[in-house]
Amino acid sequence: MTTTPPLHTVHSYEPRSGHGLPHDPFNAIVGPRPIGWISTQSPTGALNLAPYSFFNAFNYVPPIVGFASIGAKDTLRNIEDTGEFVWNLATRALAEPMNQSCAAVPPEVSEFDLTGLTPLPSTRVRPPRVAESPVTFECRSTQILQLQGIDGEKVPTWLILGEVVAVHIDKALLKDGVYDTAGAGHILRGGGPADYFTVGPEQLFKMYRPR
Ligand SMILES: Cc1cc2nc3c(=O)[nH]c(=O)nc-3n(C[C@H](O)[C@H](O)[C@H](O)COP(=O)(O)O)c2cc1C
Numbered sequence: 001m002t003t004t005p006p007l008h009t010v011h012s013y014e015p016r017s018g019h020g021l022p023h024d025p026f027n028a029i030v031g032p033r034p035i036g037w038i039s040t041q042s043p044t045g046a047l048n049l050a051p052y053s054f055f056n057a058f059n060y061v062p063p064i065v066g067f068a069s070i071g072a073k074d075t076l077r078n079i080e081d082t083g084e085f086v087w088n089l090a091t092r093a094l095a096e097p098m099n100q101s102c103a104a105v106p107p108e109v110s111e112f113d114l115t116g117l118t119p120l121p122s123t124r125v126r127p128p129r130v131a132e133s134p135v136t137f138e139c140r141s142t143q144i145l146q147l148q149g150i151d152g153e154k155v156p157t158w159l160i161l162g163e164v165v166a167v168h169i170d171k172a173l174l175k176d177g178v179y180d181t182a183g184a185g186h187i188l189r190g191g192g193p194a195d196y197f198t199v200g201p202e203q204l205f206k207m208y209r210p211r
Contacts, residue, residue: 087139141162
């Protein structure tokens with residue numbers, strides 16, 4: 001008995017030679033992804049806010065988060081200059097302003113003004129938090145790595161990693177002290193030009209590690 005599927009049922013490709021499909025499926029497969037909604041401040045004090053869905057958590061203790069800037073963008077430049085950023089949780093209620101905050105505007109234009117969101121002073125870093133977001137992480141940058149391919153060629157993408165130095169959680173999301181992921185209304189990015197997902201109690205199932 002063979003476990004190899006018949007060739008005609010599998011679409012295989014080598015990304016460097018093209019995917020042969022109407023849309024690159026990569027983002028849709030590695031998804032839905034949490035959104036790194038990142039606020040930063042320039043050395044002259046200009047505020048910036050932008051979403052990054054090539055984002056995730058990479059360590060527990062100390063907590064480290066990271067995201068990829070595909071191209072050198074204002075967020076990357078501000079973090080290179082100041083070493084600080086804030087991660088803000090994007091929820092269903094904040095989906096529209098989160099999306100508006102990706103507008104390609106000059107560095108001196110604040111996405112806080114553009115979206116009408118309220119900057120809330122942070123406690124350990126200079127960039128403000130999004131006051132409307134129920135969970136925020138104040139972060140100090142630990143590493144900024146320019147990515148490279150297997151050929152050793154640098155690509156114009158930078159992975160920005162930062163240690164979370166302060167966490168703020170709306171107490172309404174703490175049920176008997178346990179963070180209520182299913183109740184918080186997280187939004188996640190799928191593939192294509194417009195796909196997003198929410199998570200709620202319907203998606204929750206429990207499975208414990210084998211002992
Ligand atoms: C949901 C969402 C996710 C995004 N993810 C990324 C990402 O992972 N990396 C990236 O470089 N741009 C991403 N973008 C695009 C940036 O948000 C956009 O280029 C923005 O203008 C960058 O802002 P900045 O120059 O103020 O940093 C995303 C946009 C949206 C709406």
